[in-house]
Amino acid sequence: MKLPNALQMKELDVATIQEEEISSYDLMERAASQLASFIYTHFENKNRPVVIFCGPGNNGGDGLAVARKMSQHGYTQLQVFLFNTSQSLSEDCQTNMTRLQTECPNVTFTEITQQFEAPQLAANTLVIDALFGTGLGRPLGGGFAALVQFINASGTEVISIDMPSGLMSEDNTLNSPSAIVRATVTLTLGLPKLALILPDTQFFAGKVYVLPIGLSETKIAELQTPFQITEHAEMRALLRPRPAFGHKGTFGNGLLIAGRYGMAGAAVLAARACLRAGVGKVTIHTPTCNNDILQMAVPEAVLHHDTDERVFSKAIHSEAFQAVAIGPGIGTEKRTALALIEQVSHSALPLVIDADAINIFGSHKGWIAQIPQHSIFTPHPTEMKRLGICNNDSFSILLEAINLAKRHHFYIVLKGHYTAVCTPKGYVYFNPTGNSGMATAGSGDVLTGIILALLAQQYHQEAACRLGVYLHGLAGDLAAQERGEYALTASDLIDFLPQAFACLQQQESLPWSQRLGLDWGKHTK
Template sequence: MKLFTTDTIRQLDTLTIEQEGITTTDLMERAALALFHRLRSTLRPTDRVVVMAGPGNNGGDGLVISKWLYRDGYRVSVVLCHYGKPLSTDAAYQWSRLKEEKGLSYVEPANPKALNTIGPADVLVDALFGSGLNRPLQAAFASTVEWMNRQPAKRIAIDLPSGLFGENNGDDPHKAVVKADETYCLQQPRLACLLPENETFIGKWQVVDIGLNPKALSEMPTTWSLTTTDEAATCLKPLARFAHKGRCGHSLLIAGSPGMMGAALLAGKGALRAGTGLLTLHVPAPCLDIAQTALPEALCTTYLETCWPHQRVSSTCSAIGIGPGLGQSDATLKGLEALLLTAKVPLVIDADALNLLAAHPHLFEQLPKGSILTPHPGEFDRMLGRKPTTGYERLEAAIGMAVKAGVYLVLKGAYTACICPDGRCRFNNTGHPGMATGGSGDVLTGIIVSLLAQGYDRETACVLGTCLHGLSGELALDKESEESLIAGDLAANLGKAFKHLYRQRPIQTH
């Protein structure tokens, strides 16, 4: 699913109008009718609905929604908040039409204090501004938002909670923004929906198809996208009838240390469950018994004094992952540096290997082009050398790092961002908060290495790997809760995740 900036969405509105020969009013009616049907599906017959409409086209949407709700028998009150600000052409037209609805309750308050005379609501619809802002709300409109946030009603925002920008929202904790319980995004989610600093404002978001022109959508370029499971399913490579382990990839994981072998084993389980034909765990000699006992399906090689003979170990592998539970000793640093200089196959760098990169920035110059880095926010901040104040700032910095170093960067989070060396960013849309548990990232490392070993290209391995990882977490909730889920459940449910995606693949005809 493509993601577009607020400015680009406006261009798409214009292209839809031009290519379909309709008016701006027609498009508003189309969008509002779709929003009405979505809203009606959540309302109870007895709900008292108050629609807060602003002076722009978001307010126009709210006025049309109000009309349809009223005609459908709901108890609706409309509050047009413009405080002397002129209405947009379409909002003014819809306001004049709405006032023709006999019996419909509406009010045009002179100032925010007049809002206190409005009766109680079960549902408050925010159609003040949506994504139509270019500066923070102030004065009367800020007071209106504060009043809305005080109401003991369910708040549903149209497009975006009023006061929030579509992309960068800065770090002002005092900015006036509607705190929505739900947000109905028009056509596709805004980037703001995917960033942690906006969670308290957006609540749960869902997309409402408002009928923008399909040709315009497909042809409009963008560097942002959100991967759906349908899209991920098309990436799968079914096993050939005559497949054997030698043709299904050989994954090498350089991981583990005394006291941290769990990370190596979780990565190994992720790799095996993701389909690698062969797996070699390269571990410290004292840890060999743990590895071979806990993961008998894996081959094991060992090293002493936290150093390893890279050329011998890596000569037969198809992809290498390094970092989970590895430690950060001086000898490990030398080993990592040697690997970066000699690796001939795709490389995934995680955990302690990322921490070594952060502590020794000269290693960035030695990264093979196309390497895959999989940091969580803390690891990324250490590599960056500073702590960004917002998720947007971190994302921008991650894109800059990926482009400068020529690497893929999988920035883990609620909507993990798979960033390509050309600056494109593909967000993941599977998973849940219960996956925020120790070892979860190690499983992901194993999955990505496994897919690389099987011949998936680097971008697909990142995108499909994060999708499978999150989907496995979702399917684990058939037996577990978000609180009880552990990293081992992710590896254990990968088979179900693969099956789920295969069921979504388009039917192949010959």
């Protein structure tokens, strides 16, 4: 599913209008019908006080149309404020204002042209925010910022139409958090927007629903956007059948360089995940101190001992393998750092760089140029900041990951609630699977093992990243269904990998909306 920017949403509206030979007002009516239908279903109390704040543009026009439909549906306590301080309403907003006043005399309507006297918002009031949608290009200030602060201070439930007012569709780096509506529910129209899935801006949106309004499928297919949300059918198509006459050599030998004294668990988790993800054989290069633990915990693995008893200290030949993963639990000692750059810079195999290996390169940025193209990095946001130079906000960190991937021809798997797979061509695929129970020690080691297994089975790097994170999250979702998010451990993810593969082979996906607080187009009239 594509995530368009504000300009592209306007282009989609125009294309839909032209293709169907309808007016912009007809499309607004279609959107208002979907919005009102959602409210009828989820906010059924028709005697509840409802206050709708409308801006002068088409977002305000949506709000006015929703007010009319709610009134006609029997809602009895509707109060509408239309802010027209510049005496300049959009044409469709003007039409909806006239219709509301003409057709719904029981609605308390106030047009604000100068002074605004804020209404009393009782605790049970439902506020509908229809001030500004995707077209906003700068932070709110003045009276509108004060109105947003008033709404946020009220403590009432808030429905935002399309976007929480004050929140821009993508880049909110310079935005003012105090001037953004904090919605309980956001009903975004047609397609999701990037800001609705980034950690520090999704906070303002609350629970997000994408309402279909019949936008042109032809235009959506033509839309060139770097941002997409991965869909179940895509991943199902990527998963290859296993040859009936295959042997362990068919499914590859993955080299895992992991563990130091006190961190054998990282090697255990990554190796077990690799085996569960279908690899023919996994070889673990690790210090000798980890021998007994690994032999007992992962009897299927082959061990290759480092010359040092406690740390990874010497690069090894990798010609006999099909892919290499390096980093889980290796530490950041000087000997390990030198062995790492020697191992990586001479590698001709598909490569996964994780955990302490990322931290070493973050401390030695000059070494990054020696890493082979098409290598895969799997940083979480803090590790990503060490690799690059960026601000602390989610959008800046994402841009840094995109730029690093493009500049060095890497694949960056930026881990998070919506793990972002950034490709060398600048495309970003957000993963919809996974849950907060996976925010636990060892979860990243499991992901490294899964990606290593896919690479060893000759999956292309992009496919291995996208399929790997999808399976990883899917296993977490299946585990959470049975064991709950609070109690999840990294080992649970490995235990549920078989079910994840089985689920991926099915036609239908799990109901992600129940987990994410999102509904990508499931609500219909």
